Amino acid sequence: MEPAVEVKNLDLAYNNFVVMRGLNFNIKKGEVFVIMGGSGCGKSTLLKTMIGLNSPQAGEILYNGLSFWNIDEQERQLIMRRFGVLYQGGALWSSLTLRENVALPLQLYSNLSVSQIQDVALLKLGLVGLGDYADFYPAELSGGMKKRAGLARAIALDPEFIFFDEPSAGLDPLSAKMLDDLILDLRDNLGTTIVVVTHELASIFAIGDNAVLLDADTKGAIAQGRPEDLLANSKDPRVVSFLTRGEKQGAGR
Amino acid sequence: MPSEKLVFDYSRPKTLQLKITGDWQLSAGLPPVNEVSVQLEANTDIEQIGFIVSEDFKWDSAFISFLFKLYDISGQKKIQLSTQGLPAHVVKLLKLAPAQIKKIIPDKAIEESFLDKIGGRVIGIKDAVLSVLDFLGDIFLAFKRFAAGKAFFRKDDFLVIVQKCGSDALGLVSLITLLVGVILAFIGAIQLKMFGAQIYIADIVGIAMVRVMGAIMTAVLVSGRTGASFAAELGIMQANEEIDALKTLGVSPVEFLVMPRVLALVIMMPLLTLYADLMGIIGGFTVSVTVLGLNPVEYFNHTITAVKLSNLWLGLIHSFVFGIIIAISGCYRGMECERSSAGVGEATTSAVVTSITAIVIATAVITFVCQIIGV
Structure with missing residues (x-):
């Protein structure tokens, strides 16, 4: 079966500083794919490139075999419409209530009537456990609630691909677990392909079907595969020390 | 005067023993390390430094930093430091801290040559001009789509902006311009009194204001009010990734955020x-009527005859141009904002500076x- 996402020979730069060279990996349809790596290794830049916010220096990303970067802006927009993105802080539009936040993508790209849009928005908020807070503004919510509301907005249009930027960063263990469960629910029930950028080990093992580990020094991927397999089989001390918080196989300290 | 906390003991051969007593914490202060180096200079046969610590000795990281300095000094003189007794x-903690601290110089701090600096500035100007033109082009396209009825923005947002930059400003505008009228009248009065032509205050105030x-x-x-708030609003949206969220949804942030502000x-x-x-x-x-004792009817008539319609149009053209300048510089600075709290502050400041500078230049032109x- 054709992979849902193919990253081919990707070169990335952040502020003219090259962070990644010749990156290659594939993501299967309907899996949770984790992009992991230490701080500053280019995870976020890679994510921005995958969602169309930052153009690569060279290389290509294919979604269902369709070129994403070697096409014009308008065609790219069409592919981007199949994306849902959960940003690190939620990135809810602060002048809109939660319901309006979730309704906005629907207003843009659905053929529903105004009242139907309201219903769908409320349903999505209910899915993340925020149905009661539909008329609150983002500033009135806690960090964990903002993230969940951000997820409700990300799934508003039932996207094929959902991207998560550090989903558990800044959350207490229970909220982080809840978000992980939501991610698995999306994969199991909607068949969504999910890309998660994170460095939280608990999440990596809980949700990752496949993973790639990026490394800042070599500016490339140093391991790919199922997180458990990587932990069990990898001979690379950098991989093992990352996956065990440096507790096994001399992290080089 | 040698400190009481630090006493030097030469009772063992070729060894300097430091007797350390009392409070060596950050709050209490430290004796200078020089005291030890002075001792070492005076006694060149020393090969080892040891420590004798008293019962009441209290320490924190201040003492550790003292020891680090000591390591440095003893290392240079090839004197052993015995940690026994500490x-x-x-x-x-001594082992935990790095033996040597390298100074890493951030890229920005590296000295550039004079020509490098000039070149960098010129390229910077070119980039800035290009990015402003890019932004203006985006605004133009957004208005084109607006004219075609295809622009996507929230009418509610637009109305709130209209209220914020319009009616909410009335109080402040009333106070300031009322006072400007008063000032103009007084200044005019001083000069015109000399010719007994005080009634022409009406002309001066009327024409100048309009x-x-x-x-x-x-x-x-x-x-100061609206331009700064545009920059701060958009800047914080940039920092919160709200603008990224619009872009990934395929919504043009210029259309959704900037155009309603410019229009309002x-x-x-x-x-x-x-x-x-x-x-x-x-x-x-x-x-004029209350303090300077002019006839109200005469003042009224003078104002009407003096202020021509062309003056009014000219004033409106000014205000139209100023509106564009303020909205665009506020929004531009906000959109270009760096993703940090300092960036938002800078964006706000430069929005006001840019727009006031541009306003004065536009007035001159x-x-x-x-x-x-000849108008």
């Missing part, structure tokens, strides 16, 4: 200016053009 935790002062005063107030200000500036003109004239009128075409 508390066990101190020894552990032709340019009303528009300029309003613009300065609005750029372009509509409200002329209206505010008309109001400001009126308030200025009322201010001048009040002073308009005045010059009017001079040439």
